[in-house]
Amino acid sequence: MSNLVVFDHPLIQHKLSIMRDKNTGVKEFRELLEEIAMLMIYEVTRDLETEEVEIETPICKCTGRKLSGRKLAVVPILRAGLGMVDGVLNMIPAAKVGHIGLYRDPETLEPVEYYCKLPADSTEREIIVVDPMLATGGSASAAIRFIKQRGCTHIRLVDLIAAPEGVKRIQEDHPDVNIFVAGLDDHLNEHGYIVPGLGDAGDRLFGTK
Numbered sequence: 001m002s003n004l005v006v007f008d009h010p011l012i013q014h015k016l017s018i019m020r021d022k023n024t025g026v027k028e029f030r031e032l033l034e035e036i037a038m039l040m041i042y043e044v045t046r047d048l049e050t051e052e053v054e055i056e057t058p059i060c061k062c063t064g065r066k067l068s069g070r071k072l073a074v075v076p077i078l079r080a081g082l083g084m085v086d087g088v089l090n091m092i093p094a095a096k097v098g099h100i101g102l103y104r105d106p107e108t109l110e111p112v113e114y115y116c117k118l119p120a121d122s123t124e125r126e127i128i129v130v131d132p133m134l135a136t137g138g139s140a141s142a143a144i145r146f147i148k149q150r151g152c153t154h155i156r157l158v159d160l161i162a163a164p165e166g167v168k169r170i171q172e173d174h175p176d177v178n179i180f181v182a183g184l185d186d187h188l189n190e191h192g193y194i195v196p197g198l199g200d201a202g203d204r205l206f207g208t209k
C-alpha cells in the first residue's frame with residue numbers, strides 16, 4: 001500500500017474519535033471535519049515545490065522560499081466532500097474550487113456524473129479531491145476518472161476514513177493517485193457502510209437524518 005498515507009497525529013486521531021461517536025451533533029461534527037481537513041492538508045502538501053526568493057525585511061535582505069510548482073485546486077465530491085473544503089482553503093486561500101457530483105444508477109449500480117465544474121485552468125493544477133468516506137471506492141474512482149477525462153494529470157485523494165476495499169479499488173484503477181486518510185478501518189458491511197466508520201457522513205454533516 002505504498003501510495004497510501006494514514007495520519008497518526010494525536011490531534012487528528014482525537015478529533016476523529018469524537019466524530020465517530022454517534023452522540024456527536026451536527027455542529028460539532030461539521031467543525032471537526034473542517035479542523036481535520038485543515039490538519040491533513042498540511043501533510044498532503046508537504047512535497048510541493050518551492051523556490052528561493054529574495055526578500056527585504058525591515059532589517060536586511062535575505063532569502064526565503066515560496067511555492068513555485070503547480071497551483072492547487074480542491075474538488076469536493078458532492079455532497080459530503082463540501083465539509084472539507086473550508087479546512088483546505090483556510091490553509092491554501094488561493095486554491096480554486098471545482099465540484100463533482102455523482103449518483104449511483106439504481107439499475108446498473110454504476111456512478112453517474114450529474115455535475116462537474118472545474119476551474120478553467122485545472123489541467124495545469126494539482127487537483128486535491130476530498131470526500132470524508134472511501135467505502136467501495138466507486139464514487140472516488142469515478143470522480144477521478146471524470147477529472148482525468150477533462151485532461152487533469154496530477155491528482156491526490158484525501159479522505160477522512162477509508163475501508164481497505166476502497167483503497168484497493170483506487171490503487172487498482174488509479175495507481176498514479178496518492179491517497180491520504182485519517183483512519184483506515186476494518187471492512188464494509190453488507191450495506192456498503194464502513195465498519196466501524198461514523199455512519200452516513202452526508203447526513204451527519206447536513207443533519208438530513
Ligand code: PRP
Pocket residue numbers: 077078079080081131132133134135136137138139140166192200201202203
Ligand atoms: C458517500 C461518501 C462518498 C461515498 C462513498 O456519499 O461521501 O462519496 O458515499 O461510498 P463509495 O466509496 O462506496 O462510493 P453518498 O453517496 O452517501 O452521497 P452524499 O455525500 O450526497 O451523502
Ligand code: URA
Pocket residue numbers: 133135192193194195197198199200201202
Ligand atoms: N458513505 C458514508 O457516508 N458512510 C459510509 O460508511 C459509507 C459510504
